[in-house]
Amino acid sequence: KGQQWERALTALRSMEGHGPRPNVITFNATMSACSRGRQWQRALSLLCELEGAGPRPSLISFNTAIGACARGRNWLVAVHLLRRASQGCLRPGAGSYAAAVQACGAGAQWRLALRLLRQAESALQEDPLPVHNAAISACAEGSSWPQALALLDGVALRGRCGLQGPDVLTYDSAMSACERGRRWTLSLLLFETMVQNAMLRPTLISYNAAISACEKGAQWVQALSLLGRASQCQEGPSTAGMSAAISACAKAKQHAVALRLSRGRGAAPLGRPAPSSHEKS
Template identity: 40%
Template sequence: MPDMKVIPNEFSFNAAISACEKGGQWQLALSILNSMPDMRVIPDEISYNAAISACEKGGRWQLALDLLSSMADMRVIPDEISYNAAISACEKGGQWQLALGLLSSMADMRLIPNKISYSATISACDKGGQWQLALGLLSSMPDMRVTPNEISFSAAISACEKGGPWHLALGLLSSMPDLTVIPDEISYSAAIGACEKGGQWQLALGLLSSMTDMRVIPDEISHNAAISAFEQGGQWQLALGLLSSMPEMRAIPDEISYSAAISACEKRGQWQLALGLLSRMPDMSVSPNEISYSAALSACEKGGQWQLALGLLSSMTAVCLRTLLLRLCSCSPTP
């Protein structure tokens, strides 16, 4: 039989671009998209959406916007998926102004924003420190007949945690069940973080304990936020107790957990406990960092343990030099 020459069509191209998008190969996705006209295959909205999403996952928000704007030149009409991928790309790139612009321009394209559109834009405002805008977007969703979900709420709570009043974060968390939205560990972690920044360690403790009542399992982020709240409130006993209980909750302590607990001990002059935590970190497969050493060093200084402080300073210098060398090696081009 003669060889059958298979001619690629839009379905095969779209499948290839989608595979690149899922594999994080944004360069290859763009290359395939750009090669389609040469093969006499016209890209459609599916082709562009997959390519924009590939750029979004690769952190290339400029390319994602370029693709979105070039769709009209190819007589391809963007849809909600196109805009959502572009907004998500702007969100990952910290471009909250562009995300807001894309959201507002959807109406000009006769497109209705959905939960993904709003959640990504709220998250962009959160990353940009625009907590007022984040709250405004969340409150406007019902007017647009879009019901907020846990992602929308979590992003807004996180925005309040970073810049807004702590009581607004708690208000958002408590209002979620009224809209039949179940808070998850991300929602609780952000609210606990807001309490930590507001100096409300009692409320942070209450939120952490209420998670199990809501059948939400606290993770490392939840525990770390609570330990930091205890540290800010000078509650070193609670900080140590929570640190030791983390493995029972299947939450693995990391350098943030230990650094916050060491700092809690440092603030109350518990230099022996601070040193004990620092020395325990390698046994728990956690490498002490500059923050851990600095807190332990300060604890020794407050306790008048200058000899121990000198020893820690020497160890800290070695760790910093090692970290710097590793960073330099990772940045060096491979031959």
């Protein structure tokens, strides 16, 4: 998988030398391969070729380059590319802003991410939910859980006004922000709020975030309950969720249960916590 970008780049150069001449779609596909291979510098180089002698870059070209910068944690170049696209004849969409905000989050620039969100709200003609989600995720990266919750409240208000409300990713990002901010009770509250929404279906990522919150609070019984519910997902419980549940049991001194989990024997019996030291004596 890591070599796909090399093959894509070789094919592009072969077309340039022997024909047919590559078009903007070919360049975009090659840039995307470089992005997936975390070769953001090469993706930028291809964008420069498009702006020079190559075909005229499209909005997808800029979005791909911005996304490559996000993967490479280069927020400065990502924001610069967004501004260049805005100053040209292109109109950046929600995907453009979301990728730039994501890059800011990866670079621990959550305040700049919020400024870009405000710009998107003013400039976009489409629903900015992807940008909101990216901004909440940026707040999670910056451990700014109060701001993440404020953004979630704003999206929920939009939903009550007839616009698109929070989706699973919105809640997952907010839960992650609370968990990183050691507000595990808030993270679990968000999870239950999402579960009660008939329009939303928690993913394995949702369960992992909730179990991780239980681990922070040593809530071993709830962690095991969530682990069982996660098994109903198509992917089944993940290694990350299992590890967090084991850690929750260990923190609560439920070592026998933790051992059963680590050996893959399940969590039963849940109703019998290990006796405390004064019960043993």
